Each structure stands twice: as structure tokens, then as C-alpha cells.
Amino acid sequence: MRVPGQLYLTYLLALCLGLLCVIFVVYWNATWRGGFAWDGSAMQFNWHPVLMVTGLTVLYGKAAVLYRLPLTWGGSKLPWKLLHASLTLLSFLLAVLGLIAVFDFHNKGHTPNLYSLHSWIGISTVALFTGQWLLGLASFLLPCTPLELRRRAKPLHVWLGSTIFILGIAASVSGINEKLIFSLKGNNGTAQYSALPQEAQFANMLGVLIVVFGLAVLRILSNQAWQRPEGENSEVTQPLLQD
Amino acid sequence: MRVPGQLYLTYLLALCLGLLCVIFVVYWNATWRGGFAWDGSAMQFNWHPVLMVTGLTVLYGKAAVLYRLPLTWGGSKLPWKLLHASLTLLSFLLAVLGLIAVFDFHNKGHTPNLYSLHSWIGISTVALFTGQWLLGLASFLLPCTPLELRRRAKPLHVWLGSTIFILGIAASVSGINEKLIFSLKGNNGTAQYSALPQEAQFANMLGVLIVVFGLAVLRILSNQAWQRPEGENSEVTQPLLQD
Numbered sequence: 001m002r003v004p005g006q007l008y009l010t011y012l013l014a015l016c017l018g019l020l021c022v023i024f025v026v027y028w029n030a031t032w033r034g035g036f037a038w039d040g041s042a043m044q045f046n047w048h049p050v051l052m053v054t055g056l057t058v059l060y061g062k063a064a065v066l067y068r069l070p071l072t073w074g075g076s077k078l079p080w081k082l083l084h085a086s087l088t089l090l091s092f093l094l095a096v097l098g099l100i101a102v103f104d105f106h107n108k109g110h111t112p113n114l115y116s117l118h119s120w121i122g123i124s125t126v127a128l129f130t131g132q133w134l135l136g137l138a139s140f141l142l143p144c145t146p147l148e149l150r151r152r153a154k155p156l157h158v159w160l161g162s163t164i165f166i167l168g169i170a171a172s173v174s175g176i177n178e179k180l181i182f183s184l185k186g187n188n189g190t191a192q193y194s195a196l197p198q199e200a201q202f203a204n205m206l207g208v209l210i211v212v213f214g215l216a217v218l219r220i221l222s223n224q225a226w227q228r229p230e231g232e233n234s235e236v237t238q239p240l241l242q243d
Numbered sequence: 244m245r246v247p248g249q250l251y252l253t254y255l256l257a258l259c260l261g262l263l264c265v266i267f268v269v270y271w272n273a274t275w276r277g278g279f280a281w282d283g284s285a286m287q288f289n290w291h292p293v294l295m296v297t298g299l300t301v302l303y304g305k306a307a308v309l310y311r312l313p314l315t316w317g318g319s320k321l322p323w324k325l326l327h328a329s330l331t332l333l334s335f336l337l338a339v340l341g342l343i344a345v346f347d348f349h350n351k352g353h354t355p356n357l358y359s360l361h362s363w364i365g366i367s368t369v370a371l372f373t374g375q376w377l378l379g380l381a382s383f384l385l386p387c388t389p390l391e392l393r394r395r396a397k398p399l400h401v402w403l404g405s406t407i408f409i410l411g412i413a414a415s416v417s418g419i420n421e422k423l424i425f426s427l428k429g430n431n432g433t434a435q436y437s438a439l440p441q442e443a444q445f446a447n448m449l450g451v452l453i454v455v456f457g458l459a460v461l462r463i464l465s466n467q468a469w470q471r472p473e474g475e476n477s478e479v480t481q482p483l484l485q486d
Contacts, residue, residue, distance in 0.1 A: 115439045117420040117450040124451075159465070163458055166409060170454065174417040177360040181424050196358045207360040208367075211413065215406055222402070222465060 007068065007226045010219055014065065017213035018058040024206040025053040032199040033183070038101075040108035047101040049175065055094025056125065056168040057210055061217040063087035064161055067228045068220050077228075081140060085133075092133055095126050118178050122171040125164055132160050162221055169214040176207045250311065250469045253462055257308065260456035261301040267449040268296040275442040276426070281344075283351035290344040292418065298337025299368065299411040300453055304460040306330035307404055310471045311463050320471075324383060328376075335376055338369050361421050365414040368407055375403050405464055412457040419450045 029036065029046040036050075037043035063084055066072060072080045099122075106113050114123060139145055139153035180203055184193035191197035220226060272279065272289040279293075280286035306327055309315060315323045342365075349356050357366060382388055382396035423446055427436035434440035463469060 112437045112439070115437050115443065117416060117423065117447045120447050120451060121416060121454065159462065162461075162465070166412075166458070166461070167454065169409075170413045170416045173360060173364060173413045174420045177417045178420055178424060180360065181421060194355045194358045196355070200358065204360045204363050208363060211364065211410065215409070218405075218409070219402065222405075224467065 010216055014213060014216040014220065017209055017216055018062055021058050021209050021213055022054050024209055025050050028203050028206060040104060044101055045105040048098050051094045051098030051101060053172055053210065055091045055098060057172055059087060059091040060165060060168065061213060063091060064165060065217055065220045068226050073228055085141060088133055092129055099126060116178060118171060118174040121167060125167040125171055128164050132164055169210060172210045173207050176203055253459055257456060257459040257463060260452055260459055261305055264301050264452050264456055265297050267452055268293050271446050271449060283347060287344055288348040291341050294337045294341030294344060296415055296453065298334045298341060300415055302330060302334040303408060303411065304456060306334060307408060308460055308463045311469050316471055328384060331376055335372055342369060359421060361414060361417040364410060364417065368410040368414055371407050375407055412453060415453045416450050419446055
């Protein structure tokens with residue numbers, strides 16, 4: 001099967017954009033938000049955007065497009081399923097750590113949790129991700145799952161995967177916007193957000209990068225011609241321990 | 244061709260959710276934000292969320308899934324192309340009016356425009372929408388367009404259509420979040436956003452409805468089995484004036 005060069009280009013673009021997102025979110029918080037700590041201070045909060053963007057967006061996105069890499073197409077699918085499960089598990093753990101960072105910061109400062117639309121979308125994303133990971137484990141790795149259930153679970157798993165990714169992008173954009181509104185008030189030596197100081201330009205650019213990374217990943221996922229060529233039953237006959 | 248009941252159910256769900264989004268955004272601004280006017284006041288601003296949600300999200304989403312309606316599958320495609328073009332044009336005009344509402348409000352209050360990430364995503368969405376509409380007109384309705392160009396433009400038009408829709412969802416979520424942060428500061432007789440007063444709960448719910456509507460529309464668009472059955476060349480042989 002001929003693999004179009006456009007797939008490689010889009011894949012490379014997604015790789016570079018993802019890396020840029022991580023660099024940007026770390027640099028933003030290290031340079032303008034005071035850096036990182038785990039002491040209940042604003043420096044602990046700074047882990048929240050870093051861990052969410054790195055876990056729920058970048059790593060998740062890269063795990064989602066793993067099967068589109070032509071080098072994964074030959075031979076057994078099992079090693080790649082295990083890598084996909086590992087990457088999404090790492091992505092999930094980073095996201096949970098990112099949630100702990102913000103809940104802990106809020107609780108120590110007696111700030112309410114989960115009131116903003118950003119937080120509603122974000123927590124729903126992680127809740128769905130939890131279900132998705134467990135569904136994936138049960139459906140595609142455990143050998144005791146009936147084959148029919150495995151077959152039926154795949155379209156749901158694929159659709160829910162993209163859904164969670166899109167929700168993560170919406171949560172990231174609204175979260176960066178919210179953080180800049182809260183932080184850039186023209187006091188504490190900062191300029192106002194509306195004056196578009198360097199930090200605002202940089203963090204806005206981070207938001208744009210996340211969106212473009214998301215679109216590149218969705219482009220790879222949605223192109224039917226770029227899917228892993230599979231035999232009729234290849235998905236259902238390779239659970240864990242049966243390979 | 245058998246049409247699965249799930250398509251009808253998802254379509255009905257998208258219709259109801261879209262209607263609910265419009266009702267919610269109007270009710271929010273009419274009840275808690277002081278209603279509507281076109282006088283440069285905050286009441287003029289209130290047209291912004293109403294017009295953007297109605298135009299750029301709900302009407303746009305409904306126009307995008309038009310061809311998935313089985314009743315559009317029989318006979319000539321041209322009337323449906325014209326309806327699709329008309330709905331997206333109306334959607335575009337509402338969005339432009341929504342932009343004028345906020346620019347005018349900002350300018351009269353000497354507030355800078357286009358500084359927040361929300362505004363960057365929003366203005367990019369409308370810019371892409373402009374290009375998309377013109378591309379659609381040139382590619383699929385004008386009879387002078389070369390057939391090869393018409394054929395090549397379709398995948399781009401379809402992909403850009405979903406992209407603009409996703410960007411619109413991200414802009415809506417970040418915009419509602421931003422508006423609630425700016426409005427619910429615990430002064431002027433309002434409770435703080437963090438206290439989650441009734442307005443905050445209601446507008447957050449609007450954001451959730453928009454996201455769920457978006458996911459329903461994307462579900463319809465992404466399911467290959469629900470696409471309009473087309474002959475090899477049906478797309479390229481029905482430009483305007485040639486039907």
C-alpha cells in the first residue's frame with residue numbers, strides 16, 4: 001500500500017507542534033509566572049497548565065495517531081497496542097497530577113474548585129478519559145473479553161478518543177484565556193491583558209499552537225486513506241496474552 | 244441504501260441541542276445581562292454571544308450536516324447545494340454582525356480589541372469561514388470552474404468545514420468563560436463567579452450544551468456510513484446554471 005507523503009508531512013508537523021506546545025507552556029510558566037514548586041503556592045498551580053497540556057493534549061494526541069505510523073503496520077499489532085496503552089496511561093497520570101496541582105493550590109488558598117466553564121469542560125474530559133482507558137483495557141487487551149464485544153467497542157473507542165481530544169483542546173484554550181485574565185490585571189507589576197504585554201502574546205501563541213497541533217492530529221485521524229491496513233479480524237484476535 | 248436509525252436519532256439530537264443553545268444564549272443575556280440594544284452599551288455587547296452562537300455554531304452546524312439528511316439524497320443535488328450556500332451565508336452574516344456588535348461596543352468604551360486568546364481564535368475562525376465560503380462558491384456553484392479543480396476542492400472544503408466548526412466551539416467556550424469572569428466579580432450586585440450563582444450555572448450549562456451539540460454534529464459528519472451516496476462525478480457535474 002502506497003503511503004502518501006502528505007501523511008509523513010502532517011505527522012512531522014504534529015510532532016514539531018506538540019514539542020513546541022510543551023516548550024511554550026514550560027517557558028511561559030517559568031519566565032512570567034514564577035516557575036515551579038509543590039508547596040501549595042502559585043508555583044504549584046503552574047504545574048497545572050504544564051501537566052494538562054503535556055499529558056491531555058500533546059502526549060494524548062501522539063498516542064492517538066500512533067497506529068497511523070507506517071512502521072507500525074508490519075507484523076504483530078500487539079506491541080503497538082501496548083505502547084498505545086502505555087502512552088495514554090502516562091498521559092492520564094500526568095493529567096491527574098495536573099488536577100491535583102490545581103485542587104491542592106485552590107484548597108490551600110480557600111478558593112472554590114470547579115466553578116468555571118473551563119473547569120467543567122476539563123473535569124468532564126478527564127472523567128471521559130478514565131472511562132475510555134478502562135474501556136480500551138477491557139476491550140482490546142484483556143483476553144477474556146468476548147470477540148463480539150471487542151468488535152463493537154472499536155468504533156466507540158475511536159470516536160470517544162477524538163471527542164476527548166477535542167474537549168481537551170477546548171479546555172486548554174479556555175484555561176489559558178482564564179489564567180491570563182486572572183493574572184494580567186495591571187497590578188503586581190504586570191501590564192493589563194488588554195495591553196497585550198509580551199507574556200500575553202506568548203501565551204496566546206501557545207493557545208494557537210495547541211489548536212493547530214490539535215487540527216493536525218485530527219487531520220491524521222480523520223483521513224481514511226491513512227488508516228492502518230487491517231485484516232478482517234486483526235483487531236479482535238490479538239488481545240493480551242494471546243499474541 | 245439502508246439508513247440506520249442512529250443517524251436519525253443523532254440528527255434529532257443535534258436539532259434539539261442547537262435549538263436549546265439558541266434559547267439558552269438569548270435567555271442568559273436577556274435575564275442576567277440586561278437585554279439587547281444597539282447603542283454602544285453593554286446591551287449591544289449582548290448581541291455578540293447571541294449572534295456568534297446562533298450563526299457560527301448552531302446554524303453553521305446545521306448547514307454542515309444538511310447533506311446527511313436522507314430526504315436530500317434523491318434527485319438533483321443543486322437545490323440542496325443552494326440551500327447549503329444560503330444557510331452558511333446567513334451563518335456568516337450573523338457572525339459578522341456579532342463581530343460588529345463587540346467591536347462597536349469596545350470602540351465606544353475605548354476598550355482594546357483582539358487581545359485575548361478567545362478573540363484570536365474567534366477572529367481566525369471568521370477569517371477562515373470567509374475563505375471557505377468563497378472557495379465553496381467558486382468551486383461548487385460557479386459553472387466556469389474547471390472540473391478538476393472542483394474535484395480537488397471537495398476534500399479541502401469538507402476538512403476546512405469541520406475545522407472551522409471546531410474552532411467556533413473553542414471560541415464559544417472560551418468566550419462564555421471570559422464573559423462570566425469579567426461580569427461576575429461580586430460587585431454591581433452580582434455574586435462572584437466562584438460562588439457559582441444561578442447565572443454562572445446557567446451560562447456554564449450553555450457552554451456544555453454547545454460542546455455536546457458540536458460533538459453530535461461532528462459525529463454525523465465523521466461517520467462514513469452516513470454520507471450522501473454519490474455517483475463518481477455527481478459532485479463535479481452540477482455547478483450553478485448547469486443543472
